[in-house]
Amino acid sequence: MNHIDKQYELEPNRRLTQIMTALILIILFGWSLSAIQFDELTVNGLTIAKNILLGLVQPDVELLFNFTNGVPYLLIETVAIAFLGTIVGAILAIPLAFLSASNIVPKPVAIIIRLLLVFIRTIPAIVYGLMFIRVTGPGPFAGVLTMSLTSIGMLAKLYVDVIEDLDTSILESMESLGCTMIEKIRFGILPQLSALFLSIIIYRFDMNLRDAAVLGLVGAGGIGAPLIFAMNSYRWEEVGSILIGLVILILIVEYVSNKIRTKLVRG
Template sequence: MMVKKRSFYEQSRPYLIAFIVLVIVIWAFSGIQFSGIKASAGQILGSIFSGLFHPDWSYVYSGHGEDLVSALIETLAIAFLGTIISSFIAVPFAFWAARTSKKFSSRSTFGKFLLTVIRVFPELVLAIMFIKAVGPGAFAGVLAMGVHSIGMMGKLFSEAIENIDRGPEEAIISAGGNRFDALSWATLPTVLPEFINFTLYRFEIAVRSASILGIVGAGGVGAPLIFALSTRSWSRVGIILIGIVVMVTAIDWLSGTIRKQLLK
């Protein structure tokens, strides 16, 4: 059996790609100005670790709404509402952006472009914009989280729609059904588990993102964290960091468990 001889380009392509990546890495590092480590870095790091080992337990719950539990609940509420609202809004965007045939579709191209534009703006930038529009607080955080999640989940949903088996749809239409029947009895039942899976995964990410929105005034646990850092209240910083770690870990475990059950 004759083995086709590889061309010079095919042989050198891996080395060419590696060289290009190396050039990009060197260029990226050359643009960073390393000013060194501050002399107080070790002291601050030691103070943070001291706060982690000696947390301010009195801040956990006071009953006045100005405690760690209240801040964590607000953070979860921001992440949950932002994810749920965006998951519903992302569905029509996903069908708009999904390319359901091999032919070029200007509809899906524009839909994908729009979802990309929405994803361009990070949550913090959107939070600052919405704070100017609706004022500081959790509502601005929900809007920022929701708008950013539309772009992300719309992309994931559209890819799930593109990858489904078209056989059931064609069978329903061949039996006399219309497009709505195919959507109701074939497409949606097929993609719904994937939609729920992506929504839960996005909620995990949203919980982490919502934890820092308070830094710019968009509600959540980020506000007391930045205030504690500014006032060098390391015990307060320690208990807030512990609360964030516990919350994120619990949400990751719960979401992962639910997603495993869905994929069975």
């Protein structure tokens, strides 16, 4: 027991640090609460919230099951935007990832490419959406371009993390055999990375599906535009139908993507 007591006494006293940290967190929490204006919570706002809930309970059944131009069609369009944007972004992110991996290319080159990827990730998806709408006009094409560009930044970063954790002994063996950089990537790296890359791509598709729904609010295709139109027109039954369809879609994609990622990682 004496030995344990001595070890306990040798432990640094962090009580002051813990108290200071708690005080700082409390101050930051109180300061953050000051930004919330409860005066804006009017009776009209509560009525709208109640109507949205009623719309979920009593949705527009015809719109919910109309496969021509109803919720199913809008959901399919949203999935198509997210899927195509993810595929394009995943392909374009691969060379950028290898160029930003310090164990593959010289460090100065890796730093420059990483700065480019940081810049791409800095801009929110909705800002890209507004920019592309000015170029291509409103519609799904703007959504696909937005999903592609936003996917590049995140996917390349995750690719790099995987690439830099590789066992470089295989690359050294191939280099001793006189293999070129392309051959090392093709035969020494990609076979090891394919499963992890696919898992990352599926994860990004899951995120893009949510972003695609939001991008519709600014006219970049998908289910977001009909949702905001229905809300602005106070058609709460249509709002309920769209939200129900969106929730069901997200749950299905979440379940399937988790199953696939689990099999890829374990396999």
